[in-house]
Amino acid sequence: MKKLSICFLLLISLSVILSGCFAAQEELKTVRVAEVTRSIFYAPQYVALSQGFFEKEGLKVELTTTWGGDKTMTTLLSDGADIALVGSETSIYVYQQGSEDPVINFAQLTQTDGTFLVSREKIEDFSWDDLKGRVFLGQRKGGMPQMVGEYVLKKHGIDPHRDLELIQNVDFGNIPNAFASGTGEFVQLFEPQATIFEMEGIGHVVASFGVESGHVPYTSYMAKQSFIAKNEEVIQRFTNALYRAQQWVYEQPSEEVAEAIAPFFEDTDHDVLVQVIDRYKAQASYKPDPLLEKSHWELLQDIIEEAGELKERVDYEVLVNTTFAERAMSQ
Missing domain, CATH: 3.40.190.10 (Periplasmic binding protein-like II)
Structure with a gap:
């Protein structure tokens, strides 16, 4: 009888614990x-x-x-x-x-900003002036990545609409493929695409727009x-x-x-x-x-x-x- 009572008490305790767990879950x-x-x-x-x-x-x-x-x-x-x-x-x-x-x-x-400047060719001592006269595959006009990109270029004395050939008519999701297919000499990319391109030898990260633009x-x-x-x-x-x-x-x-x-x-x-x-x-x-x-x-x-x-x-x-x-x- 005593053993039954102990077992009964254990069952009750277990049910209380389980009900408490379920209640905690329901309270989320x-x-x-x-x-x-x-x-x-x-x-x-x-x-x-x-x-x-x-x-x-x-x-x-x-x-x-x-x-x-x-x-x-x-x-x-x-x-x-x-x-x-x-x-x-x-x-x-x-x-x-x-x-x-x-x-x-x-x-x-x-x-x-979370984007990076990727060059098709490896550049040992990169200077922002290297962009002048080159084809730059940028982001969508009016979007934050593009606005930051242009802000950084201007900060370095580059007019994005006069000093280089700026391409902005490529859909965001297709920008990496466009660069991989040969469009542009430089491209502004998010991760992980920038790192993947480096690993595959398609491009080389030469600068960070996040570092250049500030917090x-x-x-x-x-x-x-x-x-x-x-x-x-x-x-x-x-x-x-x-x-x-x-x-x-x-x-x-x-x-x-x-x-x-x-x-x-x-x-x-x-x-x-x-x-x-x-x-x-x-x-x-x-x-x-x-x-x-x-x-x-x-x-x-x-x-x-x-x-x-x-x-x-x-x-x-x-x-x-x-x-x-x-x-x-x-x-």
């Missing part, structure tokens, strides 16, 4: 995130997912890749997502269209003002998890980071992942914390203004909320 708050593209450039985000940092904050993140800034912002504005990961310039464009519910930047993920809020997390007002705790937990991931990326060797994000890049070789992560870490493209700084915001607008795409400058305090980042960093 679902957050829908739309990312502008799938990129190693966003490594901290995938680390937060793979290492369970969001779950530890009580969040279940549903990630969708929306492929393009316009589509990402449309998804957010139409309530197809709660949070968007996209270039901060999109929040400015929405605001300038007279939105009654502006999109607010609350956490920054990357702080440099900008190149990619940030944002949400509609109304959503943030109603879900402050969710935004805080999300930012806490992100900050932990940002720190983890810099604390761990690139091999470990590559292992952590590999499930999100099944078609990319491990060695390529490691090299790309190394390159982005070396130039501090991954922001080590989620705080969007005012100087970064102003430089972003300088670049957009220089490209002729900015109707009017928007004050930092209007579209940036640093409360959640500051709290996450102070814990």
